[in-house]
Amino acid sequence: MPTIRQLPPNVVNKIAAGEVIERPASVVKELVENSLDAGAGRIDVTVEQGGIELIRVVDDGWGVAAEQLELALASHATSKILDADDLFRVGTLGFRGEALASIAAVSRLVFRSRPAEADLAAELEVVGGRAEPLRPAGGPHGTAVEVRNLFFNTPVRQKFLRTTQTEMGHLTEAVSRLALAHPHVHFTLSHGGRLIHDLPPGDAGQRIAALFGAELAEGLIPIDSVDGDLHLSGAVANPSHSRPNNRMQYLFLNGRFIRDRSLQHALGEAYRGLLLTGRFPVCFLHLRMPPAEVDVNVHPTKLEVRFQDGGRIYSQLLGTLRTKFLSTDLIARAQVPIATGGGVDGDEELRAATASPTQDLWEWAKRQLGPARSDDGPGGAFASPSPFGERADALQLHRVDLPPLVGR
Ligand SMILES: Nc1ncnc2c1ncn2[C@@H]1O[C@H](COP(=O)(O)OP(=O)(O)OP(=O)(O)O)[C@@H](O)[C@H]1O
Ligand SMILES: [Mg+2]
Incomplete structure (x- = not known):
């Protein structure tokens, strides 16, 4: 023995x-x-x-x-x-x-x-x-x-x-x-x-610009949402900056870089229809929450963590991004009809008028018009019954401009 x-x-x-x-x-x-x-x-x-x-x-x-x-x-x-x-x-x-x-x-x-x-x-x-x-x-x-x-x-x-x-x-x-x-x-x-x-x-935008270039940083869409003690901030990139892999999905939890399949899925869902198959969005997102709500002691290098309520975080990420893509901010900017007189009988004219880094987003938004899907993933709680339908007119007729992150 x-x-x-x-x-x-x-x-x-x-x-x-x-x-x-x-x-x-x-x-x-x-x-x-x-x-x-x-x-x-x-x-x-x-x-x-x-x-x-x-x-x-x-x-x-x-x-x-x-x-x-x-x-x-x-x-x-x-x-x-x-x-x-x-x-x-x-x-x-x-x-x-x-x-x-x-x-x-x-x-x-x-x-x-x-x-x-x-x-x-x-x-x-x-x-x-x-x-x-x-x-x-x-x-x-x-x-x-x-x-x-x-x-x-x-x-x-x-x-x-x-x-x-x-x-x-x-x-x-x-x-x-x-x-x-x-x-x-x-x-x-x-x-x-x-x-x-x-x-x-x-600031975060300057750091992104220093590491990845001003072009990417300037096209970023700022994200900021609070749900109780859960704070989501940072930025996501315009779809034109998509990548062939998910390596530029930077997710941070309380100052720690993490990999989380569920949150990556939420991100993919938020961009669904906006990116070609096999392309991945770029993001720099920071989650802040009380340490008691997450177990960081599950992986020796702490790369993976376990959330107490992963579904809630999934929903907040997905909901925030979707709302942001078609947000009141964007709609507010879209109140003035574009100078073509609104005679948008062909998409070409409108596309020319939206020739900006936001064009892809606009295209995506148009495609999304209609009832919300029910497959919102694990949390499943993306609340709006028709997040895109009520925006249809504004989106079809008006230009959508996104504020840059840098310098904000
Ligand atoms: N650069 C530093 N400045 C000040 N204190 C340090 C520094 N590096 C290490 N220490 C001290 O040495 C201790 C041991 O460091 P070590 O990295 O081994 O463990 P830890 O950071 O406590 O935990 P972990 O193993 O999860 O990194 C730390 O707790 C800290 O008190
Ligand atoms: Mg250490």
Whole structure:
């Protein structure tokens, strides 16, 4: 009969790292999340060789006291929750107390920190999970974490690393997600001595423009709706900016990028008829709700969450987008008939008059005229019995203009 043994901590940490640290991009995500949780106003990410050789994240957050450094790198050690009840009021991005220990188990990590009140920084180096003695160091207030030779002691995982270019693609995407969720924070990303992103603090629209270009940002349709304690804000793109996959569907929950099939479905439904098959809408949507209404502790990387009332969120998203596409705002702008004298006997004339980024939307709205479908998905509670029918006249005769997001 085989003997049962408790695993030593370094093996436990390596197993934990397997769940959370898949590639360099995961390290960047975890380190930047720590910087954001520490109230950083500026976060600089520097990488070499797609992050395989080096990842350095420097922030100006509140730092870690020298006497707490070892604990910060230990597993299941966190300043963010105290007990199990806190799991239902998590207001920070981290809470598992595992990320640093996991990264340190599979790399050569140096953690240097100097809180505002300290005269000197302190530095701790951990190589493959083994900590060197704590040492004093120079450096500004805040925290700098350097991770070198990722997976140097886990050859199997190392084999799964892809080319520098592929890893860099994942890493850039990880930074973009964090930067979109926190536009008020200054981010930079450099690779091999080249500055890839310099994102000064701004509003959501400016951040989108800086990452994806002014053309996309200017065509965005702002979204803002409140239902009790559920707040949905952000923007969705004009259908002309659709993509062949859903990778540009940026959904954030309480400042955290998430993937949620149900909400992606709601988005697809809202754009139904507006996009060709195989095309996906682009969105940058932020959901805010009390932490007690969502379980973020269902996925090691917290990418997936479980909503207490998913149907309600589905309905709010779908309802808000549909209403927005044909909203009172739009209708109000449509009160003045277009200058053709209203003699719209052919669509061509009207199409010429609506030659703007909103044309596709107008086309879609026209197609949608008529009774609402009953297949509104899981929540099924999109209330209006005929959301498009009553708008028919206005839509057929008048131009629809959408206000840009940027600068609002
Ligand atoms: N950049 C930083 N600035 C200030 N404190 C930090 C920073 N990075 C880590 N810490 C401290 O170290 C602790 C451990 O970090 P670690 O990332 O391992 O766990 P966590 O963030 O608490 O939870 P999770 O494993 O979910 O990320 C944090 O709780 C925090 O107190
Ligand atoms: Mg963390």
